[in-house]
Amino acid sequence: MKIVLAPDSFKESMSAHEAALAMERGVRAVFPDAQCVRVPMADGGEGTTEALVAATGGELVEADVHDALGRPIRARYGYVAAERLAIVEVAAAAGIDLVAPHERDPLRASSAGVGELLLDALDRGATRLVVGLGGSVTNDGGAGMMQALGVRLRDGDGADLPGGGGALARLASLDLSGLDRRVAGLTVEIASDVTNPLLGPEGASAVFGPQKGATPRVVDELDAALHTWARAIADATGRAVADEPGAGAAGGLGAAFLAFFPATMSSGVDVVVRAAHLEEKLDGADLVLTGEGAVDSQTLRGKTPFGVARAARRHDVPVIAFAGYVGDGAEVLYDHGFAALVPIVRSVTDLPAALADGPANLRLAVETVCRVLALRS
Structure with a gap:
């Protein structure tokens, strides 16, 4: 039997x-x-990394990264050497559980730590990536992640922007020349059951911003900033992803993965079934x-x-x-x-x-x- x-x-x-x-x-x-x-x-949420590591015979590894407020932490992800597969939950670096309620500030919270996790996976030899979206405390559209991977965000004077969703209101241009070239060689499966777009009343800021500390006024600021981010992405990449289902997942990290990576978004459990x-x-x-x-x-x-x-x-x-x-x-x-x-x-x-x-x-x-x-x- x-x-x-x-x-x-x-x-x-x-x-x-x-x-x-x-x-x-x-x-x-x-x-x-x-x-x-x-x-x-698992279904793409909490526990996805551990489940896939156990199911595939991989290992849990650690990387030195920064949390959403820029503090150094050790974050875990999964790696299956035989398949050159990295399994990353964005919450491991940019999770809401890593930031106390009184510290949550989506105007300055950055997803840079997620990018640092990806860099560690690339250094380890990953060519495939499974990403569990969910549980983030950020609302920066994945801008911080892309900064960590080498993309430069500049204001109207040509100065580099700091991290955080609020800074995107001043974004004038993107410079992709420094983007880590290994990103283009990745195969990325995004595991998420969130279908929200990036912008508007059903978008990242309006639906998920309040649980990350955003007041109604801050929700409006963040949504306007993400409009600016979406236009800059479209200008720089030719990809208009703001209305894509799931673009608003994890504070807009979904949009960044869809725009800058060779990525597909699927039901979380379907991704885990395949992996x-x-x-x-x-x-x-x-x-x-x-x-x-x-x-x-x-x-x-x-x-x-x-x-x-x-x-x-x-x-x-x-x-x-x-x-x-x-x-x-x-x-x-x-x-x-x-x-x-x-x-x-x-x-x-x-x-x-x-x-x-x-x-x-x-x-x-x-x-x-x-x-x-x-x-x-």
Whole structure:
């Protein structure tokens, strides 16, 4: 029997890798000789790097970079040497969790640290890049990232602009002559479920700016500055990306990746499915086990279990999903390739206890399902 174990993380309880291990222990309690193939998953957000490193046999490496306020930090990303693949979450360098709420200032926050991560990956030999967009505290349209990669942003007097979204209001021209030439040789997959454009009422500033510390007045300033940035990008590259779906992701980093890199933007889970080679690992499988902290009707909107089920359906392999919480409307998933939805919490408890007991509860839930399956064998 071949069983593919492809869970996402169970937030605040266990990583995707830990969840896959718990599932394997549950399977082996009943089927000790089963072929268990662990494929930790993610959907482009938090945990994408760790999941892909575990699934591809890569390693976590560190680089000296700067956070959004210019302070030196050590940031991690994944690297798969055999594939010359770097896996980068922008939040590792420009994440909102790295900046205290009272320090958040999108007018001066810079994405330069993301560019520094990319430089480290290029120095390591990367020719492929998977980028998880999300969780940034910046709203500079990726300008800081491009400055770190060698692009010069100049004002009307020819002086270089400082970092931050506010400075873009003074942008007069872009000089791409210093852009690291290795960028052109990258193959870039952007993992994001955000479809917002760069500008306007549905854009980066209006939708995501307030959570990064922007007042209504600052939102207007940032949106106007990004209009200037978008015009400069179009003039310098010939690419009008402001209205592209996802251009507004991560404070506009999506726009920079689309404009300056040979990049494609896809659903986060689809990118992870490809990078983790899930389709190949499904070949010959009898069953797929997936899951995450909660499943409900929103799971259909690109969450990991839905992406796994969609891939499994193409191989005619049944899927069982496990979750800490099975919410309202989850039954709709039965129409999309799920054979069963299994809650893992075993008794009435509080949230801290449920989170702490997550790995044990998941193992026992998988073991119970396998005992039912064993009745048929």
